[in-house]
Amino acid sequence: AELDENNIVVNVLVVNNEDTVDGNGDESEAVGIAFLQNLFGQDKKYKQTSYNANFRKNYAGIGYEYKPTEDAFVFQPFPSWIYNSSTVEYEPPIPRPDG
Numbered sequence: 001a002e003l004d005e006n007n008i009v010v011n012v013l014v015v016n017n018e019d020t021v022d023g024n025g026d027e028s029e030a031v032g033i034a035f036l037q038n039l040f041g042q043d044k045k046y047k048q049t050s051y052n053a054n055f056r057k058n059y060a061g062i063g064y065e066y067k068p069t070e071d072a073f074v075f076q077p078f079p080s081w082i083y084n085s086s087t088v089e090y091e092p093p094i095p096r097p098d099g
């Protein structure tokens with residue numbers, strides 16, 4: 001996922017697994033980032049996301065925010081929703097009623 005200066009996802013790019021493998025044959029986010037920076041410029045900021053792996057909380061979509069402290073991608077569906085760092089989710093300002 002390409003991030004802007006505010007850690008908002010502005011583009012989601014697909015990188016072949018073979019372009020993310022280090023010299024030991026292990027997948028490396030740093031290798032994938034270097035691959036993208038070689039293609040699109042060193043000034044771009046990227047974070048790995050995956051359809052198949054459940055890491056960084058959510059698959060990064062355009063408009064999602066990357067939270068470095070939680071190492072997670074989150075989406076704020078409405079401006080009034082409030083970020084909860086304990087649940088790593090945006091929540092409505094008024095809780096849903098029980099029942």
